[in-house]
Structures are given as structure tokens and as C-alpha cells.
Amino acid sequence: MNLNNPYFALNRRRWMQAASLGSAGMAANMSKISLIGQPAFAEQLQRSGKNVILLWLAGGASQLETWDPKPGRLTGGPFATTKTCIPGIEISELLPRMASRLHRTAIIRSLNTKIADHGQAYELMDTGRTKEPGVAYPHLGAVIAHQLAAIDSKVPDYVEMYTSTEGRRKGTAGYLGARFNPMFLTESMIPDNLTRQKSIEDVDHLDRADLQHFLSKSFRHRQGNLAVDSHATAYQRVRGLMASDYLFDIDREPQSMRDHYGPTQFGEQCLIARRLVESGVPFVKVARAWWDSHGQNFETHQELCADLDYVMSALLDDLEQRGMLDRTLVISLGEFGRTPQINGSLGRDHFAQAWSCTLSGCGIRGGTVYGKTDDDGRTVVDGEIDAGDLFATIFKALGIDIDQEFMLGSRPIPIVDFGSKPVLEVLA
């Protein structure tokens, strides 16, 4: 039974069921048990090579200044709309580049996630469920890493770039286990401990790892224990990960490509994200913060939307030109949207009743809009969905089976929250 097996959960479930029967017949032929859980090979093939870039708009971007504008209404603000390349669909004039590339993107305008407090909303949008004491739910990136990462992958399987401090918190793999925790970049563009110390030569670094492997091998073989096996898995990945440090080095990109993404930090991080997914990293999150515009909402969005529009369209263009867009899902999402009501400081406050996000690329029917809000953007009038539905949609777009369950003790936990349904209308 291999921990990296995407079907670990199912293996484990069967194993636990068998174990809980307490039968003597269970008597411990582990290999027999793991055979039951062999993944359907074709399905695994279909999912392999897919990956996700999550553009995390920390603080909560305004849907009215992005994907669901309400021009001419009291709630609409000063900006006009712009026509897009899809007849009948208009978005904010602050996103002109995205407007001309909307054929690859689906807009969802009908999120109603109810929670408008940063802390709780993060938890909801990180895991697709409301927090529950006693259950450590994994974050989206960990679930996707668990589902899509190649066995013994040579590259990281979950990277988070979170340079700004607003809303910064490290993703967690929760009950999936530390194998799927993210590589978390905050201060530097290169992950910690990826580079060999100067005091040890490369050949010695390799030799001592071989020696460690030799010493551990005899120990491991007499155990046949998942936790013990995970030691070898973790150390076997070290050299591969160290060798992947060049992925984080954008100096290796030609100047034309760097110009394409622009000189902003967000742009550079998205270029790194593309380098990562190109090399097989299944999940990369890039956080772009400071959307929490309680005051001066319109100046804020003028500035931030320019960055988002430039970088997001550069990313989609680049992915498409490399033929990677049909296997890369790009998500733009925050913890909530902003109030239609404009406050006294010309700001917009937290708002979770009717807001938007986008999905582009892999598995997505581009050029679609799903859901509708009322004329002032105060409520969802058509196609209301919640966080669980969005997660189901994301999984479905990637070909991940949404009927899977994890067993926590005797308790089955479905991969998406109870009752969640994918939005089929935005799926290709």
C-alpha cells in the first residue's frame, strides 16, 4: 500500500472496514488488501498531468469592479462596462485585456457563501466547508495534490506564494497527512532549505543520503508500516526537489517572457507558477493581497485590477501558446466579495451574499456566465451556489471523482461537502 497512491483513501477505507470486522481471516496479508484498492488505470491516466493555478485575491475583490458590474445603478460606482469577445457578456472596463480573452474563461456570478468575516470566510473558501471541531479538513491545494500528484514526484506537489501579510496563513493537508502540506513561500521567491549548504560538496550530500537510505532500508523492510514507509518517501523526494530549484528562478526566462508577465511581483510569481505547472506541479496558489477596500474602493480597484488584468491575461496567453491551457485550470477567487452599498469613505465592505469568481482553461466551457444577481447586485436571483458547489465544480473540471469518501475512523467524509453539486453549465 503506497501512501502516494491517489487512492490511498479508498485503500484505507477498505482496509479499515476489513480491520473493523476484526476477523482472523484478515490475518495480515497486506499485499492482498492493497490489490483491492488498485486505481482504475484509465482514470488515473486521464487525470495525470492536470494542474491548477489559484489566483487568490486576499481581502476580497469587488465583483462590481470586476466580473459583475452594475453600471448606472446607485451601487454601480464610477466605472463603465466593456464589451467582451463574447456577444452579450460585459465586464468592468477595468479588465480590458480579460474582456478580449473571455472565450477561455467562465464567470460565476452567483456565489452566496454567507460568511462575511475574514477568518471564517478563509476557512470556508480554503476547505469548501464550514469549520468543524475535531475534523482537520484539508485545504483545496492539498486535496488536489493528493488526487493529482504523481507517485514519487520529483517536483513539489503543492506550492503557495504568499508574500503579502494580509490574510496570510499556510495551507494545511489536515487529515490527508503532512505528505501533502504545501511548500510555503513568504519572504523569498525560493523555498526554504532547497539549496545545499556551501560547506558540503554535492557528491558528499548525495553519498550521505545513500548511506542514510542503506541504514533505513533494513529497518523499513522489517516493518511494513505506513508511517515508517513515509520516511523513505520524504527523503527520496529531497534531491528531486532540490533539483527543481531552477523552477523558481525567473532569470532563466528570456527577457521577452518576463516582459510578457510584467515587472510586478504578482506577475513574476505567476511566471514562476507557470514554470512549476509546466514541470508537473499539480497545485500552485499565488496570493495577491490588499483588496480589502473599506475606503477608497475605486482607486484601489483601479490599481489592483490593472495588475490582475495584465497578469491573468498574460498567464492565460502563455499557457495557451504552450498548449497547456487544456490541462491547466486557472481560478481567480477570494474569501468573499464587496458590498454593493458604497460607504461614507467611498469604500465597499465585506459581502458574501452575491459575489463572483472565474474558472479558465482545463475542463471549463469558456465564454460562459453562470448565475445572476439582481439589478443592484444585492442578491443572487439565479443559479445560487455555495463554496461546496464551487469545489465540486473545480474537482469535476479536473476529472476528480466527486463521490469519493475518506474514512476518519468510522466516519465517512465525502471529498466535497454533503449535498454539493458541480455547476455543469460551466464545464466543457
Added chain:
Amino acid sequence: MPCYTINPEGNSFSPPYIFFFVDCMLRSLLSGTFLFLVSMQSILSGGEPVDLSRSIDEILSKSHLAEGITPAPSVDEASYLRRVTLDLAGRIPTLRELRSFIEDPSADKRVRLVDRLISSPDYAFHARNEIDIQLLNRLQWNEEWRAYLLKATRESRPWDQLAREILLPDKLCREDKGAAAFLKQRAKDLDVMTNDTSTLFFGVNISCAKCHDHPLVPDWQQDHYFGLARFFQRTFVTRGGLIAERFDGELKFATTKGEERRAKFMFLNGKSIDEPVATFSEQEWKDIKEKLKDLEKNNEAVQPPSPPFSPRQALVELALEGGQSSLLAKNVANRVWAQLMGRGLIYPVDQVHSENPPSHPELLELLASQLVDNHYDTRPIVRGIVLSDAYARDSAPADPNQPIEPHFFAAQVPRPLTPFQYSLSLWVASRNPELLPGPQKPVDWPETRERWEKDSERLAKRFEIPDELFQVSVEEALFLSNNPQVESDFLHNRPDSLVSYLLPLQNQTQTIEESFLNILSRSPTSDELSNLIDFLNRKDQPRDKVLPQLVWAMLTSAEFRFNH
């Protein structure tokens, strides 16, 4: 405000308990380990705990026979020493401790070892670290809480008292205020406070029963969930950071059928109590409410008033009823077993209910009754377990082609080291062994150990808290492979380091033998010896360059990472 005394329930004390009691008082006057040793002798001698070891083995043998299982053989002296030192002292043995134990020819040396370890200062430190991660689970690194726990474990406070102090910190003396961290970290969320208390003290993860009656377990219904929550519902943190309780408050919930119900004060076993009618006048109520509001929002200085009826106190009284069959006794006994044997008799440890019976009910019953007979002092059952044959079995089965399922307890389960076990062991393993003590510790040993704890703290915080689905993280592997701290703390050639001790050794064989004993607490096999000699010869580098590589490979090996 009156402070708690040590007296847990006003029961009459059995003689050993009085010894313990007197000892605690004496030690507060004259601190010193000698008296502590005397008290341990009083508690633990008398044959009974060895009876416990025998009973454990009898119960398990019966089930092995019935299942046709051949248990794994016993481990050798060195492996036993490593295992039990990790479990009772929270670190690997020093080279001197190892040599002294192996060379000791006496027949009762394991018993003497265990008694020495249980009464050593290391035991209290280790117990503190384990209780800290179990109860606070890194919600916060809290020095006051850790200091409280260390005081409690040094005084060997029993679990009923710990439960009392941690759940009723508002009734404690100032010096024990650290106990409040458990509730303070959770007070703003009633569900977290309810479920964490239920899980950690009673072994019952009841979060499922919040929204509906438990679908699989008839034991746990919404009434239980909200019944338990009601004991916590009036708890809040004052502006001054103290745990306090309001004087009134209802808790209503909607059943799945949409019926609105008012929660009773009901414990998990279904026992409920009625709140006595308060006899305040209207004006008094008004004053109380204002005072409480003031405490919560504005006033930092004032001590909160105690309500005439404290729901949390009522909960503690209910929870402590019922002796060995109480959920607290069962949970503590099960968790002690799980900690030492790698798996609970009830597994997972937070699923205590009728649909998930213990693998060996008779054994759990025995441990719980011994725990209660010893007034919730866990040391006698710890002693009984580690002196059993079951504990001392190899983690490799007798026949490698016949792996043994862990719930039979016929082989030890390899257990990942907990954060402090690992960081302290890395520390011990990488020191110059000539500078480390043997079984007889110097007078300043508690201070030395405390310094080790401080030095290991930063590293300990990096390691995952092991749970039932533990995996070694890539982050850990990368850290130990490339972080400069690893090199400077464990691999440098300094007078106090293992590398400096190995440098002058005469030949390769001796170098390898000494590294193995010091780090892995055993001698190398012939295969390992020849491979490692080969490694050293092949590298053909100066010893100060190649020895750190050898030491690193052993320190980071799977064998070192686990208690096996």
C-alpha cells in the same frame, strides 16, 4: 476566593496516597529528588504493579492463542532500554546509561530501570511535553501553561485533579493560572470548547451529533451534544484575560425534524442535573449583569464573581462519578496504552462508543480500574505496561512473511517520535558522550535537562505532532538535509560534540561501533559494519570531513525517527 486543595473528592486516602501527599508537602519545603525516590518506592512497590504486567500478558496470550498468532520475540536489553527511555524520559539513553544497563548482570534490572526513570526529573518534563501537545495541540505556545503543566507533572498530580484544574481554572490559586490556557484558547467558540473537551478528556468526538443524531452510533444524539455544550455556554474570557462564568443563560437547538429544544445540563452518559433556582432580587440581577458586562468589555482589573451554580463545576463532578466505568478513566487508560503500545485498545482513541468496542475489553477494564484504584495516578499503570512482555516485544514479527495486525498487540508498533522526543534525542545523540551523565545524575540534573528543553524548543516546533495517520513531511526531510542549523547544532566539530569524540578514535570499526551505540543505541550488524567501513574507505577524505556525513546519515535514518 477560596483556592483548590489537592484533595480530589474528599475520599479517604489509601495509605500509599498519603505517602504521596505527605511527600508533596515535604517537597515544597525541601526540594530534592531523594524524597521523591522514597515516595515512589512507597507507591510502586508491593507487588501489585507486577501483577498488572502479568495480567496484561495473560489477557493478550489468551487472545493470541485463540487467533493462532505467534507473538514477536522479546527485544534485547539495548533495544528495551532505548524504547523505555524514550517513553519515560522523552529522549534516547546516553552512552553511559546504555553501557551501565547492558553490563548490569542482575535479574531485576528492568524493574529497577523503570522505577528509576519514573522517578527521575526527565519523567516530569516528558509528561509535560506530551500533555501540552495533546491538550493544547499547538493552538498556542504558552509558557505559563507549560510552567503549570511542569509543576503538575513534577508533583505527579493525578488525572482527576488535572481535569479539575484545567476545566475549572477560575477556582485555582494564582500560581496555577497557566491551567486556564486550555479553555482560553477555545472560549470564543462554544463548539470547539465542547468537542475538544469531549474528545480529549472523555475520548468522545461528538462533533457529528451537533447537526443530527449520530448516524452510526446510537450513543450520541443531539441532546448529548447540546447537553455537554450547555456546561460551557456561560463561560467567557474577561477583558483582563480570566476565565469566568455568567450567572444565567439558556441554550436552544433545532432537531433535524425542526423541533426547537432547550438543552439540559446533561453529561455524555445521559445523566443530567437541574439548575438550582437562583434567589437574587431584581436589583441584584441587574447589578450582576452590569458587572459581568463591564468585566467582559471594559474592566481589566476586577476579579470575576463566582455564580452560585457553576455549570463547569457540575460537569466535572458528573464526569468523575462512576469510577472505573467513567469515560474519564476509560479515556485516560486507553490513551496511556496507546502512547506506549502505538495504538489504543479503543481505536481511534476519540471513538469511545458502543459501536467501536475495545480490542480487549477485559484489559481496558483492568487498566481503568487500576487507574481509579490509584486515584488517577497514571504511574502505576505506566509501570505495569512497560514491565509487561507485551511492551517488550520486537517490532518485527517472528516470521517476516506473517505480519501481525497491530490490534493484536503481538508485536510492538513502530511509533514516530513526538516533537520533543525527536529534538531532544537528536541533541543527546550528537553530544560528546563523555560529557553526558550515566544512570546516576548530578545534583544539577533538573537544571541541565531544563536547558536541553530550551535548546531543543525551536527544533521541536518544526516537527509534526504524530497522529494515527502520521507521515514524515518533505519539509522535515528538506530541513534536516539542508538547513544550516542542523549542521551547526549536530555536525560541528566542537569539544562537546559527538564528531569531536569520534575524531581521535583509533580505527574505522571502533568509530562505527561508537557511532551506532551513541546514536542508534545498538551495535552494528556485520553487514552494516562492512558497508560503513567501505563507505569510510571509499570516501578517502579527512575524518573531520567524512564523520559528519556518517553522523548525519544515522541521525536522520528511519530507525532513529521512530520508537520501535
